[in-house]
Structure formats: structure tokens, C-alpha cells
Amino acid sequence: MDERAALGLVGDLVDAAGDDAAVLGGTVVTIDMLHETTDFPAGTTRYTAGWRAVGASLSDVAAMGAAATGAVGVYGAPSFEPDDLEGFVRGALDVCEHVGAEYVGGDLDGHDEFTVATTALGETDAPVSRDGASAGEVVAVTGALGRSAAALDAFDAGETERANELFRFTPRVRAGVSLREHASAMMDSSDGLARSLHQLAEASDVGFDVEGAAVPIYDALRGKGRLARATTFGEDFELVCTLPADAVAAAKAALDVPFTVVGDVTESGVRLDGEALADRGYTHGE
């Protein structure tokens, strides 16, 4: 079965599944696995891998509106080269420090393929889930979309240092905490804006009308099909949230990152410029 059907099966078996992170009392917890063939293009440094892997888990915590407290990781590799391992750990430490969390260690695993598992924790008494959106609200995103697509282009062009920089995103932890009091539903854009909208639509039983011209596209993303790549490429780790239109100004004022309304919450259907927007997710290198 495909991954979506498989996630549905897990959701049938596990009551608590189905959001960016699981909630246990006032703690949110998430776990992710990334590996070389699909997540770390040739040229990705281990420092970037550590930053990005732990960052992806911190982004899930942010998407719940929780304050990230800490993270742990497993470094799985065929051999433990001191420079590589130190790079990974320093990347993990630095991304945590960047968002006020603590990297508290983890484990090692001898593994044929370079494979990383990461967990992040956060605290909140009022997590923001995916199911609270209402027709009549607006939908907005933090930052700009397409940064990881631009990174892939840079890897392809042999601009390895620049590509690594683009890959080391800032998890929107401060933004998530700040948006908690305004957002009715929230998730991150790790599978792309298009899929995020479909997931929010399904969880909240609503629809979306998004205006293409309003979608903030990462400046470094060049070439043809920028809007399509920015909306479907994914791996961007921005926050996508719904909120009442009259809360946008206050939300924006409290944020230290760009926050852009891209459309309206409707009764049903996910549309971009009036056309049905396919539920097309994260597709590498397309």
C-alpha cells in the first residue's frame, strides 16, 4: 500500500496519531527518520544533515504551537568517522540553540546506509492541531516557499556550500508559539503547501481558495515553474495556518518572520487561482 494509505492504517490503530506531533499531557513529541538516498543529496555535509534532521523534528513541534525544549538523535552510519560524527552533533547542537532548545544526546547505530532518527519535545497546554479551521477564515504562511527546491538546484549546479546553507533552515519555533493564540489550525509545509492544504482541509472538513500571486516564493528559487515548485516541492518547514481575518494584523505584529495571507478557508475543495489544486506532495528533484 502507498504511504498515504499506510498512514491511514496507522491512524485507525492509534487514536492519537495524525498530527505533526503527538501530545502526551503538556508535552508534544515527534520522531522522524531521514536517510542518504532520499534526504541528503551528494554534497550535504554531516553538519547540515544534523541541523536539518533535528530541525525537521523541531519544525513538527513548532507546528503544534509548542515551545521546543529539547531533542535527541540517532546517528546511523557504516563507520563512525570522527569529523563526520562531530559535524553531525554540532549541527544538531546549533539548530537547537538557534530555537532555544537543548540537544541532549542520543545513540549510534552501525547501519549500511547513512540514516538518522531524531526526536524533538516541546511544551504547551494548548496545542494547535490540524482540525480547527472554519470556513470564512484565511490561510497564511510564514517565510517563503521554495527554499529547499532552490537548495536542490544549487546542489545540481555544484554550488555545494550555498546549497548547504539553503538546506539549514530555521525551524519556526518562535513563530509557532506566537501564532498559537491566533491560529485555529496549523501544520508545517514539509510535504509542500499543496499537500498541507489538503491535509488541513481533510482534518478540518473545509476547503481552500488560494491566490497564486499571493504565495511568497523564496527569492533564490529561479527558473520555470517557480509557483508550481514552491507549492508542491515541500521540505520547506514553514508554518501553514488558518486564522480569522481580523486576527492577521495582531499575529503579524507579534512575529519576527514574514507572514502572508495566501487565501481563504472555504466550505470545500482546494483551489489555486480557481482551479483544483492536486494533492501532490513532496517529490524530490522534479
Next chain:
Amino acid sequence: MDERAALGLVGDLVDAAGDDAAVLGGTVVTIDMLHETTDFPAGTTRYTAGWRAVGASLSDVAAMGAAATGAVGVYGAPSFEPDDLEGFVRGALDVCEHVGAEYVGGDLDGHDEFTVATTALGETDAPVSRDGASAGEVVAVTGALGRSAAALDAFDAGETERANELFRFTPRVRAGVSLREHASAMMDSSDGLARSLHQLAEASDVGFDVEGAAVPIYDALRGKGRLARATTFGEDFELVCTLPADAVAAAKAALDVPFTVVGDVTESGVRLDGEALADRGYTHGE
């Protein structure tokens, strides 16, 4: 560098590293990665894999003396077969239920090798670390050692159902919580009693004199070299702890599992029946 040196490097970089689980406020958190070639012999069902992987993380929580609250996992496999995935999730749910924790979901990853990552969380205001042992105390273990070695023998003998049963151990969560008020240092025996003793000795700056005849050996472990296999095979997930001799009776009375004093805490050196006990860890199939 070998795994031990690599762990030392991580410990130099991450202040909080070096125990069975990391502590973040009143929460303990651990992450583990297991995979087919080294952790799941042919014949291991996905139900057993889910139970065992999540159980290994719950065991780390138990080793801190914390009450396990929940767990999450990533199921990484080349394809998502419904029966396999459901088996894994049911194993994860059941082992959590067994110890009063909640399995709250996780993620999927398309991965060439069947690979699982698991995180467990627990709560305690007074975690038991590895560094509190003092010369003059005694060292004791829960349950009996060698169960996983017996499981491997059963897999080798083609007794698959029995092997799976032996592989589905009970994480010592209740015992860990109960021992918290008596134990000066504690860890689990996942790398074998010998290595556990060396790790406790190093962390606490003490030594151990263990009496071979006192070591409880799992009844189903048969054949030559039972004591050596029970002490070095590992993967048993029993608790190894130190405590004052006069606290043993109270500790035992409060436990619902066997609890056996196997030796004394000394000033230095790790000895079995008077001979130096090599720091030999988990070695499969030996």
C-alpha cells in the same frame, strides 16, 4: 573509530549525554534505532519487532527510575504491507499497554532495509543515573539474564514461535519506579551484564566483585557456557543497580519481579569470581 570511542566523542560534545536516557526537566527521553541485519533475525515477526523496539526504549526509561508515559516510532521498510505494518503497530501498542504507557504514533519511511526508530518518554523528579554507586554497596539485577541468547538459539533451531515469545520481553518499568528510592546507580543490561558493570564502574568511579554462582540465568538458556553467555550476550533489558546492603530486603519486598544480589561494589576493578571480567559487550550469535 569504534562505537565506544564514538560515544565518547558525543559525550565530549553533549553535556547531557551518557546515560540510558536524557533528562529534560522532569521528563526523560530516549531514542533507539534497530534494523533487520543486526537486530531482527529471520523469523522475527513484525509484531515482535514492534514490541521489542518500543520495549528497548521503554527499558531505557525504566533504567532512569522514571514512570513511562508514552512512545512513538518510525517504521522504515521497502514497502508498506498492511499485515506487517499492522503487526508492528499492534506490538508497539501492546508493549506500551503492558507497562502503563501510551503509544501515540509516529511516522513511516521508505527504506531499503527494514529499520525502526523508537522514542519513549517518562516522568520523574529524581532520575537515577549511572554515577551514584559507592564502594561498600551491593549490586543486584532484576529477573534473569540470557533470555535473548535463548531466543537466538530458538531462532537457530527453527523454533520460531517460541523464539518470538522469548524476544518479547517485559520492560522493567514498574521495577524501575520501585527501585528509584533505593538504587544509588542504575542502568539496563542491554549490552550485557559485563559491559553494564564496566559502564557503572566508570561512571561512578568504583569497581565490582561479582559471584558467578549468584548470577540468575534464564532457565531456557541451555548448553555450554551458560554463565558467559548470560553475562556477555546482552539484549536482555533487565535492570542492573547498586544499593546499600541494608536496603535490599525493602527493595525486594516492593518488587513484583525477582531481584538478586550478584556481588559487591568495590573501590576499583571489575571481577567475576576473583578474575578480571573483560569489558565485552553485546556480541550476537557468539
